[in-house]
Amino acid sequence: MLVHFVSLLCVLSALGAQAMELHHVINTMSTAVLSAPDVHCLCSSVPNRTLCSWADPPGAAPLHYIATYSERQNQPRPCLLIPPGSPPGSPPGSPPGSPPGSPPASAQRMWHCHLPGLKLLSNIILNVTAVYPGGSSSNLSSFMIEDIVKPDPPVAVRVSSPDPRTVLVQWDPPSTWSHLDIFPLKYQIMYQWWSGGQLKSNHLKSFESLRAPVKGLAGGRTYQFQVCAKDVLGLGHCSDWSPPVNMTLPLLHP
Structure with missing residues (x-):
């Protein structure tokens, strides 16, 4: 053979x-x-x-x-x-x-x-x-x-609306990431919405805190928010996106 x-x-x-x-x-x-x-x-x-x-x-x-x-x-x-x-x-x-x-x-x-x-x-x-x-x-x-390097996604993502055109997004770091004091993380926010039958999206990058306001949003519209985590020095890859969280802003009346 x-x-x-x-x-x-x-x-x-x-x-x-x-x-x-x-x-x-x-x-x-x-x-x-x-x-x-x-x-x-x-x-x-x-x-x-x-x-x-x-x-x-x-x-x-x-x-x-x-x-x-x-x-x-x-x-x-x-x-x-x-x-x-x-x-x-x-x-x-x-x-x-x-x-x-x-x-x-x-x-x-x-x-x-x-x-x-x-x-x-x-x-x-x-x-x-x-x-x-x-x-x-x-x-x-x-x-x-x-x-x-690729952290796990942030957890406990939550949203609130301090005013009719702003959503405050908050989250916790992934529990699997050790030594945040030595190897801190930075975060990105992606938010999406439907407009004219098309899905639109936008990204806000490089937050080192665990909260960030998203401003200039439209009343009466539903937005979907997700967060990913990355090593603060930019090593490796951003995590997968966190599970989506939705919020509908109130419609403003004249």
Whole structure:
């Protein structure tokens, strides 16, 4: 039986950050190709809440996974695996959402692994290997925490109207974000409304407080408000938007 070795080295560069993915497939079957895990990593709290996620590849699921990570020239350490079906609150943390463009979570068996004790400004190398009956397939990726920061959404978003053309939006920081005194967050507000059969939207950016007024609104109109959180230095990505909160302003009579 022929043994095929296929390797692909891909170097990506974006926004001054470098990421590397190496897919190495070892296949001892003559026709089938073993799928490598498609791994996505997010840090929901700097520096110790980094989770990497992947779905079982299509087709036959692997027998098991082996996941290790390392920093700089250190020896690899085992990643703490969180199997599919674990409650969101399971240690070491709730898993991030599915990657953009992926099927709904209900259609996937999502695996997660927790990488504790990472350091800022360090190059992290993660190796996830899917072990099949006839061989194995690995995904080797490299990243820095600063590039994958994505807080969870703000919570307890609430609105009030101090005057007929203003809405005061208030919120609380995500409970999963630690050390706000060392790593503060900034926030953005998105508000939307319907006008002439079209959905309009506007953004207010860079609030470091937990409240902000939205002024110049129209009476008699319903607005929808959402808030996202981002590292105050602009590292990584803004969180997903918080669940929408609606408010209808009173119609002003002449």
